[in-house]
Amino acid sequence: MSDLLQRLRDRGWRLTAQRRVVAEVLDGEHVHYTADEVHARATEKLPEISRATVYNTLGELVSIGEVIEVSTDGRAKRYDPNAHHSHQHLVCSRCGVIRDVRPSGDPLALLPERERYGFTLDEATVTYRGLCPSCASA
Amino acid sequence: MSDLLQRLRDRGWRLTAQRRVVAEVLDGEHVHYTADEVHARATEKLPEISRATVYNTLGELVSIGEVIEVSTDGRAKRYDPNAHHSHQHLVCSRCGVIRDVRPSGDPLALLPERERYGFTLDEATVTYRGLCPSCASA
DNA sequence: ATCCTACATTGGACATTGTCTAAGTCAAGA
DNA sequence: TCTTGACTTAGACAATGTCCAATGTAGGAT
Known part of the structure; x- marks a missing residue:
């Protein structure tokens, strides 16, 4: 099981x-x-x-x-289902394939205090977009 | 006009x-x-x-x-309609209100080469989530 | 100013994705 | 093995988005 x-x-x-x-x-x-x-x-x-x-x-x-x-x-x-390892997603703009990826730092840290408008921040989800190798070569 | x-x-x-x-x-x-x-x-x-x-x-x-x-x-x-100034979004998890925000660095830079899987990167969209001031105090 | 016509709009049918409910089914504890 | 409350089912319904044939019109041509 x-x-x-x-x-x-x-x-x-x-x-x-x-x-x-x-x-x-x-x-x-x-x-x-x-x-x-x-x-x-x-x-x-x-x-x-x-x-x-x-x-x-x-x-x-x-x-x-x-x-x-x-x-x-x-x-x-x-x-x-990959819920137990924090990750973000990399998506091919053409074919839509998705890979799990791990940025090197915490994306939350990129948002300066003056841009938080008093919110209590929880998480940041990032979607990277581009062309995957096979779509780029086609 | x-x-x-x-x-x-x-x-x-x-x-x-x-x-x-x-x-x-x-x-x-x-x-x-x-x-x-x-x-x-x-x-x-x-x-x-x-x-x-x-x-x-x-x-x-x-x-x-x-x-x-x-x-x-x-x-x-x-x-x-705010398409001419690059920005990301800050969303309240409770009431759904959305603010445009500008991170201090380029979110793309956070993705190390070994995590790019050969993709040609184009852009990164970031959604910050948390509670807005009025939802946090309620 | 009027006419023409290619482009734009309309209403409604249809498609996709997701939610809800009432009736029947079953996993697992007694 | 029995019982029961949790689970599943089919299908209706809801929300969002797309498409099409018929009709209308903006703006260039006259």
Whole structure:
């Protein structure tokens, strides 16, 4: 059993076939599926799983901090299981491929006091955009 | 006539009443309306303007670089007319208010070479999140 | 000033993404 | 094994965005 499933059990989650399948689909590096993509892949393993369950499960995983919601293009949200290592995203402007990246400093530190307008800052999310090697050479 | 309308005319745009009204709605500082909000405000001045025209005009303004598309919450996109001064966004996690802010350095510089995966970088967009003064004190 | 016509607008159908509900199902503790 | 409350399901509904054929009009041409 994956660490994720163990953590879910520790939180009192009922481990249904549907939740197992969603967790399996989200296992891996540089995974950034939309809800529909998760549903499509989940359906391959469990044909009767419903869209609503996929949305529910993704929402729950996000709310407990196991998965991060990413919206790089204003279209469908994407779900990133790499929640336990702080990171940002690098996106190809042409093909849309996404890589997790780690900036060398804290992006929050770049915002001077006079530009904070009295806000209590929490986090900064950065999206780097450019062309990936294959799009750049094409 | 505003500078924006003059620039549009210089590009060969037909200056219709609808385009004038959309341009007027987008005039100002810290303006970040959704398409529907633009439509609602435009309707006050020109009741017969259609949703399609608002979407068309916003899309055109974005494609010629006069307006920036911002999606801070994964819901509707917002349209920011402050396109001629590079800036980032500061968002209240509770009430959603958005301010334009200017970081002190170039966020692109924070991404080390080994984290660029061969991409040709273009830009970095940063969203700072926290609580605004009134939400923090409530 | 009037006419022409290519470009712009309109209303509504359609597409995509996400949310909600009522009824049925099942995991896991007793 | 039984029971029960949590979970899942199908499908309706909501929010946002796109597309198209019919109609209208800005601005150059006359």
